[in-house]
Amino acid sequence: MIARFAMPALLLAGLAAPAAAQDVAAGQRVFNQCRACHVIENNGRNGVGPNLHGVVGRKAASIENFRYSANMRQLAEGGLTWDEATLRRYIANPKDLVPQGSMAFAGIRNEQQLNDLIAYLKTQN
Template sequence: MRFTIMAAALLAFAPWQAKAQDVAAGQRVFNQCRACHTINAGGRNGVGPNLHGVWDRAAGAVEGFRYSAPMRERAAAGLVWNEENLLAYITDPKAVVPRGSMSYVGLRNEQQRNDLMAYLREASTAAN
């Protein structure tokens, strides 16, 4: 009986454990993004726009960055980079912005996505 209760408790805990976010791990995941993006305040745009302030920012809003037509269309339709939309985009960019120019295929590992989201939330709002 105790084993069954303990096993049930562990199983109930397992999904939460998989979703725990680690900012430091997310920073390591972001290293994949650095080839195209910066995230520091006042940072330059690269192949992709600077991501500082991305959290809750309207899509296509970085001054001086030339967005693709599909991204401009999604921006005109009201796309905002909130947690739900960022997570969807990180998972599968082409599902959020079909025909968009981002060449990244998406991050399939759920834990890495959660960690990256934690890092983006912190780093994109920091006054670094």
């Protein structure tokens, strides 16, 4: 009798499993979508978008000699910093965070790809 009630509880416990692990190598492959506009090399040049080396933890719109949109500069003046939460929101849908921004990218909505990409970005500091 107890086993009959224990089985549903065990099944529900399995549903509460932790989020999928982050895969840095997979994140590097996801970053290939970003390479059309961004580089990620230390002291690398800016492209259409700013160099993303060291982006995690960096204040938004802080790369010298890069022409950010007025909206991005305004948000940076308000304290926007690229922590994991803001990166996740921006990468998933750039216009959600910076509505008048100039980034012409629809976003990455796949949760695993977002996890992997952020894991990769963290290694590039």
